[in-house]
Amino acid sequence: MTRPSLTLAATFTADPLLPLLRDALEHIEAPHRVESAPYGQLVEQLASPAGLFARNTDGVNVGLVRLADWTDGGARGAAAPDRVAAFVAAAREFAAGRGTPTALVVCPDPPGAQGPGPGALARLPARLRDVPGLAVIDAADWFTAYGCWNVHDPHGAQIAGVPYTDEAFAALAVGLARVVHSTLIRPRTVIAVDCDYTLWGGACGDAAPEDLDLGGRYLAVRHLLRQKCDEGFVLALCGRGDEAGVERVFAERGREMVLEREHFVASRVNWKPTSQNIASLAEELRLGPDSFVLLDDDPYVCAEVAETLPGVTVLHVGPETDPPAVLRHAWELDRFFATPEDRSRNDTYRADALRREAADGAADTARLNERLGTVVVVRRAAPSDLPRISQLLARTNQFASGTADGADVPALLAWQGADAWVATLRDRFGDYGTVATAVTARLGEEVHVECFAMSCRAMDRGVAESLFAAIADRAGVPRLTVRFRETGRNGPALGFLRTHAWPAAATAHDAGHDADDARGERLFVVGAAALTAPPAELSAAALGFGGRGG
Incomplete structure (x- = not known):
């Protein structure tokens, strides 16, 4: 069987990444032919109708870019705007004419570099956000997720043009393996979220809304869930407890929570087994249980769902865990290539309630x-x-x-x-x-x-x-x-x-x-x-x- 291809182009020397990437893909049982374009040929690969990117029709293309590599070494940002604009135009045109998933990974500039500045980095995702088949990824997120703090290698950069440490290249390899993995699995669609001790600290049945803890780990979880909602995941409330108490928390403190009640398209808060509630949500949303990810702090609930509905991905976020880290390391929650349909999915499900009423x-x-x-x-x-x-x-x-x-x-x-x-x-x-x-x-x-x-x-x-x-x-x-x-x-x-x-x-x-x-x-x-x-x-x-x- 012919292996699919992963074709890589970078604005810097990325040779140390290649063997690490091959090993990472073998480890997740997704072996690819890993090919690399010549040094500094990223824009050329995007623009060429006969380049390696264009010839790769059955795998994934990856572009690694340091914005500092697009300066002339003079005043800060010299010539960078034109080069960034050319890059954006080439990426948009390439994606419009090709169906191969293409990940553009923005890698950190060396300390003190005369790059185009953080504004250019911040604008890239917005300028390429709505392009189907194109993902813009900040490598710093991967370095943070994997605890890689020793990123830059000044000696390697000076001697061989290799700007990063082995540790940093290893984190990039794992991140890119996640990109490939996301194109191969059947993606999850719904994140079913428990309320007490998951979205907030405390039990809303025992404490007034103003006494619940909305900060710290709970705030970080809500921020990540809001990000997943924006990527197209459907959020649903699914917890054991009093539904009226949950609704009261959202009514009185929703504006403090990043996530408001309207971000959740469905709800099952009661005293039934959580597996039954997930099955009921699946029926309402016309999805299979294997489309669900459950986020819950109770180990008993997690075990009950895992045993009853083995297709559900269960993420335990009890007091002994680091919930943001649990979410960041859940590959099932990766969605790099969101489509317009993904981003509008929550609105579509909300409109479905109106459709059901009109169709009655x-x-x-x-x-x-x-x-x-x-x-x-x-x-x-x-x-x-x-x-x-x-x-x-x-x-x-x-x-x-x-x-x-x-x-x-x-x-x-x-x-x-x-x-x-x-x-x-x-x-x-x-x-x-x-x-x-x-x-x-x-x-x-x-x-x-x-x-x-x-x-x-x-x-x-x-x-x-x-x-x-x-x-x-x-x-x-x-x-x-x-x-x-x-x-x-x-x-x-x-x-x-x-x-x-x-x-x-x-x-x-x-x-x-x-x-x-x-x-x-x-x-x-x-x-x-x-x-x-x-x-x-x-x-x-x-x-x-x-x-x-x-």
């Missing part, structure tokens, strides 16, 4: 969509859609074909006649963003759907019907052949196919998929004429994959 009593999908003003837009995908396509295929387990993961997308799109499709959903309560995707292959007069996935938030809204109908319409075919594999968790997708399709016999194309057959894949034929959907807008333009479809 709707007899069928058509009446539901009429009440909500549903609009589905289906179009061929552009390269900038690839991070979201990969995310949907990696995360979705209920309405998914089970035939491909996010890492398989580059190989699928390399096929002759391949196309990727996306569907967006909006209604009068808001915009869900991109909620569904499919990758197809044109085989003579037939179109095969090699894989598909749809967010559970879009189920029962006619999105899958719109997606398949639009693909068939654009391709000019009366039916689609859909590849499907049961995973034990994608029952909703199987139910859709059983309703709208019929089993198909293998074709010459499918006869070559011996490995697929061994995995229990099946073929279904979906007739386009049988699909009914809400009003849809079909974008017929091929937006970036060369029009390889029909």
Whole structure:
């Protein structure tokens, strides 16, 4: 099996990092081919259509930058603004045309360096924040997390242009392993948080709100949770206790807490077992329990959840622990490549409550969509859609074909006649963003759907019907052949196919998929004429994959 690539470019000599990075990736069982661009070629790699970054379609690109390396050594910041601007422009253009996750790690300048100043560092994330597939990371966060205080190596920098100590390079290697890990696992979505002795010190049932401790470790936890909320994690209250007491704390001291009640989209505060409350939250949010991370101070509660719901990530933050450190070292909470859908997820869940109220009593999908003003837009995908396509295929387990993961997308799109499709959903309560995707292959007069996935938030809204109908319409075919594999968790997708399709016999194309057959894949034929959907807008333009479809 060919290993994916990690391609690295830096504004300084980073050779000591390479063997450490290879070892770190082997340690987490994610071996990659680690390649390095020539010294000082970061902007060139971002700008070149034939460079190592551009050729890496199945792994991760990493850029290491010291802003001080972009000065001319004269007055503070000389020539730096132009170089920083060129870097930002190249990064944005590269991400818009490529789907490979790219992490840009800002590394510390040497003490006393004539760099462009802290303002330039502070502005970088804002200037690149909303670019899909691009992450801007401050290496200082990793040095702090791993207790690396001896960062700079003046002697190495002078002799060989190697600016950091072995300890610092080791911390960078672990941090980059976390970046790779985040692209390979099924990410968590919800952080379920206990209240007493987790969000604040004291029990709200025994003490008045003004007597609770909101500072110290509790303040640090709330700051980190607010950061995770801004990254797109959904926060939910999930604790044993009196719900009225919890609500009173938020009502009287919410403005002091960084996290206010509105940041939590759901709540289960009662005396039931926490595992039952998580299962109830999962049902409300239409997610699996393995999408949850639990943060709780009670070891008994943590053990009960771990035993009953082994898919839940349990983080114990009792009095003997350092809760901020527990959170910083939880790889399950890493989210480097947040998409626009991630950042709007909390708003979407809050709007869902209004949708449920408006939809109450709707007899069928058509009446539901009429009440909500549903609009589905289906179009061929552009390269900038690839991070979201990969995310949907990696995360979705209920309405998914089970035939491909996010890492398989580059190989699928390399096929002759391949196309990727996306569907967006909006209604009068808001915009869900991109909620569904499919990758197809044109085989003579037939179109095969090699894989598909749809967010559970879009189920029962006619999105899958719109997606398949639009693909068939654009391709000019009366039916689609859909590849499907049961995973034990994608029952909703199987139910859709059983309703709208019929089993198909293998074709010459499918006869070559011996490995697929061994995995229990099946073929279904979906007739386009049988699909009914809400009003849809079909974008017929091929937006970036060369029009390889029909």
